[in-house]
Amino acid sequence: MREALAEAAFELFLERGFERTTVDDIVARAGVGRRSFFRYFPSKEDAVFPDHEGCLVEMTAYLEANAGSPDPVGTVCDAAGIVMRMYAAKPDFSVQRYRLTREVPGLRTYELSVVRRYERTLANHLRDHGPETADGSLRAEVIASAVVAAHNNALRSWLRAGGEGNAEAAADHALSLVRDVWGTAGGAGAAAVGVLPGRLPEGDGEVVIMVARKGTPVWRVVRGIESALGASPVAGGA
Amino acid sequence: MREALAEAAFELFLERGFERTTVDDIVARAGVGRRSFFRYFPSKEDAVFPDHEGCLVEMTAYLEANAGSPDPVGTVCDAAGIVMRMYAAKPDFSVQRYRLTREVPGLRTYELSVVRRYERTLANHLRDHGPETADGSLRAEVIASAVVAAHNNALRSWLRAGGEGNAEAAADHALSLVRDVWGTAGGAGAAAVGVLPGRLPEGDGEVVIMVARKGTPVWRVVRGIESALGASPVAGGA
Numbered sequence: 001m002r003e004a005l006a007e008a009a010f011e012l013f014l015e016r017g018f019e020r021t022t023v024d025d026i027v028a029r030a031g032v033g034r035r036s037f038f039r040y041f042p043s044k045e046d047a048v049f050p051d052h053e054g055c056l057v058e059m060t061a062y063l064e065a066n067a068g069s070p071d072p073v074g075t076v077c078d079a080a081g082i083v084m085r086m087y088a089a090k091p092d093f094s095v096q097r098y099r100l101t102r103e104v105p106g107l108r109t110y111e112l113s114v115v116r117r118y119e120r121t122l123a124n125h126l127r128d129h130g131p132e133t134a135d136g137s138l139r140a141e142v143i144a145s146a147v148v149a150a151h152n153n154a155l156r157s158w159l160r161a162g163g164e165g166n167a168e169a170a171a172d173h174a175l176s177l178v179r180d181v182w183g184t185a186g187g188a189g190a191a192a193v194g195v196l197p198g199r200l201p202e203g204d205g206e207v208v209i210m211v212a213r214k215g216t217p218v219w220r221v222v223r224g225i226e227s228a229l230g231a232s233p234v235a236g237g238a
Numbered sequence: 239m240r241e242a243l244a245e246a247a248f249e250l251f252l253e254r255g256f257e258r259t260t261v262d263d264i265v266a267r268a269g270v271g272r273r274s275f276f277r278y279f280p281s282k283e284d285a286v287f288p289d290h291e292g293c294l295v296e297m298t299a300y301l302e303a304n305a306g307s308p309d310p311v312g313t314v315c316d317a318a319g320i321v322m323r324m325y326a327a328k329p330d331f332s333v334q335r336y337r338l339t340r341e342v343p344g345l346r347t348y349e350l351s352v353v354r355r356y357e358r359t360l361a362n363h364l365r366d367h368g369p370e371t372a373d374g375s376l377r378a379e380v381i382a383s384a385v386v387a388a389h390n391n392a393l394r395s396w397l398r399a400g401g402e403g404n405a406e407a408a409a410d411h412a413l414s415l416v417r418d419v420w421g422t423a424g425g426a427g428a429a430a431v432g433v434l435p436g437r438l439p440e441g442d443g444e445v446v447i448m449v450a451r452k453g454t455p456v457w458r459v460v461r462g463i464e465s466a467l468g469a470s471p472v473a474g475g476a
Contacts, residue, residue: 112350138391138412145387146380153376174376181419 002040005030006050013048014096018104045110048097052114055086056121063125072129073143073183076122077175080151083118084171087155091163098159119148131184143182150174240278240288243268247285252334256286256342283348286335290352293324294359301363310367311381311421314360315413318389321356322409325393329401336397357386381420388412 008030012021023044027034041047059079066075087094101107123144127137154174158167246268250259261282265272279285297317304313325332339345361382365375392412396405 109347109351112354113347116350135415138388138415141387141391142384142415145383149379149383150376153379177373177376177380 001032001036002050005032005037005040006047009044009047010093010097013100018044018048018100018107045107048100048107049110049114051086052117055083056117058082059118059121063121067125067129069129071184072126073147074179075129076125076144076147077179077183079122079125080118080147080175081168081171084151084155084167087158088163088167091167095159095163115148115152119144122147143178146178146182147175150178239270239274243270243275243278244285244288247282248331248335251286251338256282256338256345283345286338286345287348287352289324290355293321294355296320297356297359301359305363305367307367309421310364311385312417313367314363314382314385315417315421317360317363318356318385318413319406319409322389322393322405325396326401326405329405333397333401353386353390357382360385381416384416384420385413388416 005026009021009026012025012029016025021044023034023037026044026047027037030036037047041050059082062079062082063075066078069075101111123137123140126140126143130136130140130143133139151171151174154167154170158165158170243264247259247264250263250267254263259282261272261275264282264285265275268274275285279288297320300317300320301313304316307313339349361375361378364378364381368374368378368381371377389409389412392405392408396403396408
């Protein structure tokens with residue numbers, strides 16, 4: 001019933017446009033009563049994105065099942081991949097919906113609020129399972145938004161290309177940018193960072209020499225370098 | 239006139255609630271005609287956020303004036319600070335509006351679309367003025383969203399604290415997280431990264447030893463380490 005309603009709604013949105021389609025049109029096409037529609041979808045907008053609720057449930061379950069992972073950033077990247085798989089499972093529908101969404105401002109703002117829910121879900125996981133620091137919630141929100149931005153960049157490229165190509169590989173590639181910078185694969189606990197100021201034989205710039213165990217997260221390297229150099233962060237904005 | 243309308247609107251929203259206030263109520267309170275309202279504000283929502291348009295203009299001008307900076311990430315962080323200054327200039331108004339926005343779903347989605355515009359403005363700058371790489375747009379979007387998330391984390395903390403404390407210092411602190419990881423102060427052009435695999439005397443983990451000029455951006459260090467180690471990224475999610 002839910003799927004039949006979503007299908008009828010989407011057919012009509014493509015035929016007549018989103019604004020010109022009423023809930024009455026949708027239930028007539030699906031052959032059900034008006035109340036059935038609202039039992040499944042709070043609004044017409046929700047019928048355009050019938051899979052996000054289920055995807056959020058799946059994402060939340062995945063995050064809970066991996067709450068003990070030593071690499072929470074890797075976990076949220078993998079969780080973002082669930083969203084890409086949902087889109088990739090129905091390429092034609094995803095591409096048509098993308099085009100529809102570009103044309104209807106109300107659907108774009110609806111989509112923004114869905115994206116925000118994913119982002120908050122990922123940020124909460126990072127805050128609860130990331131390293132305990134004074135800036136825990138800041139770090140969690142920054143990383144979650146970077147994960148969502150990377151995922152959406154890959155998703156948008158795939159949708160613009162008409163759903164051609166390997167969506168999941170594109171998402172993995174985009175997310176690797178976030179994993180590389182923020183990830184803690186190898187275990188943050190094993191990290192050891194040593195920093196020595198020095199001077200390269202050729203060239204005229206000062207150098208830093210850093211020794212770190214493989215698997216040391218980059219943010220920890222950055223912090224180690226900063227504290228070694230005092231007021232001269234290696235890549236700061238000073 | 240514009241300011242008088244925004245003030246009348248906001249008084250009424252606080253007195254009667256956003257939903258129960260009509261445009262007719264607002265123009266009656268301001269003592270002007272109905273058409274005047276729509277000359278200044280496309281919708282009732284816009285009257286709640288009268289300063290964002292001007293702030294976007296100011297941000298765009300700032301970005302253009304700093305298009306030649308060797309540190310585009312620092313430039314977009316500074317540009318995000320313009321938004322915080324706008325909020326901090328009217329602490330009482332900002333705090334009251336924050337509370338109103340929490341209660342009205344329509345204002346929250348409006349706010350999401352404003353945030354998205356700032357994010358896109360910053361991403362466009364980074365894409366056009368950041369290092370030219372195959373992943374230029376991906377990198378630009380990831381960094382822009384990280385900047386916005388850091389800014390909003392500081393802004394929200396300040397608003398929840400009733401507008402107490404130094405908003406701009408809080409924004410600077412939050413944004414330093416992004417500058418440290420993504421910033422290119424010191425000039426990417428001067429970067430030289432060398433990586434040697436090795437083994438620490440004590441401990442059982444493999445190590446990497448990295449030599450880089452001061453000022454080398456962290457992403458360049460990460461890339462250097464990755465390419466030196468092939469399939470074993472120093473902080474990847476493999």
